[in-house]
Amino acid sequence: MNFATLDLNLLRVLDALFREGSTVRAGARLGISQSAVSNALNRLRHALNDDLLIRHGNRLVPTAYAETIRHDLAEQLDGLAQLLQAPATFDPATAEGNFKIAASDFFAEMLMPALADLLHGRAPGIRAQLVDLVPQNYIESLERSSADLVLIPDAPLPKFVSRQDLFRSPFAAIARQGNPHIEGLKQGDVFPLDLFCRLPHVLFSPEGNTKAMGDAALAKVGRTRTVAITVPVFSGVCRAVSESDLIALIPRQLVERLGDHYRLSWFEPPMPIDPPLIIGAWHRRDERTPQHRWLRSAVFSILAKLDPDLALAQRDGMKMS
Known part of the structure; x- marks a missing residue:
């Protein structure tokens, strides 16, 4: 050629x-x-x-x-x-556009209300859109520009994708207040292992899988659980647990936010589960785009509040470098 x-x-x-x-x-x-x-x-x-x-x-x-x-x-x-491209100036107050974030409905509660308030006050012409995260296709969504930012558990990424560590997401076991099987347990107690394995579970799974991190953690201690139903959204997990005697594992930050609304109690899991690291990922073509940089910085500053220790460690690391 x-x-x-x-x-x-x-x-x-x-x-x-x-x-x-x-x-x-x-x-x-x-x-x-x-x-x-x-x-x-x-x-x-x-x-x-x-x-x-x-x-x-x-x-x-x-x-x-x-x-x-x-x-x-x-x-x-x-x-x-x-x-x-000619150097661009970016003024949030006058900027217009859309910013699509692909993520689970965890972020509908833990990100979008605060982001809506921030944009209303500082960038009213920008529309933020939370779209369903398709676990197998999030890289393609960045390639095709159908998402500007994805929020996912830590995973290998191709070299054309940039990333930032955001927060760790520990799990909590949840049950409805008044569930007769948890009588005598206080919120924050360790959930008894035998009871945890005996009671049927609701599992969060967009793909309809019947096993997840909780099952892998149980296998390490030689135990199993029964998954009664799977639902594709965390709000559905909370709803199902709130209206039944089923239990579930969900991110602790979420139940701390929604527990009172759904009348849920939360407990420490009976087996060790490494809290997954949640990252933000975006296409490198947007690395220096002023509007994208401002928006992802806004998202990351909100999510940093979910894990102050990680945020502090990152700031210290930047000072040392």
Whole structure:
């Protein structure tokens, strides 16, 4: 391939095809016709001597070679766009736009009310949207710009994704106030292991899984539990527990916020469970975008209050570096 004669606009088309998996959607993304996209793809196939994308059902999937250049291409194009972009000023008071956060409904309680108040007072033209987090697709949602920020348990991330540690989320066992099985237990006590394993559980699982971190922790002490129902949202877990004799494990920060509303009591789990680290992740193309930087800083400052020790350790680490 002679790079000197390559039309660089073809690379924008290839990037759009990688992101959309369709000549129609790629054309819509770029504002050109489907036939123009197909023509560009054919030219690239000839120039790079590879099929690049192969039809699989109703979607185009990358070849092995194309997969090796996919993320680097997106990163290089985004970097070039930032390089050529005129310096931008950002004034929250006059800014307008949307900011989509993909996360569980935990954040509907623990983030969005405070964020709404902050935006109302400082950036009234910006709309924050909490959208459902699809566990298997959050990386794709960042690639396709269907989310600006994802809030997830710590996980390996591709190099085109930036991240920040936010807080640790310890678990609590919950039961409704008045549940006859917890008579004699005081809030904050350790839940008896035999009782914990005997009572049926409500499990939070967007995918409908019947096992989670609690089961892995129980297995380490040689025990199991019975999951009676699964629900895809934490509010559903709280509701189910509040209206039955079932119990559940949920983030302690959440039950401390909602326990009185749902008339729930919370207890320490009977087995050790490492509290998961929750992180914020975003596409590196937005690393230096002024509006994105301001908004994610606003989100992170709110969530830092959930784990003051981690926030303090991060500040100390920044001072030392």
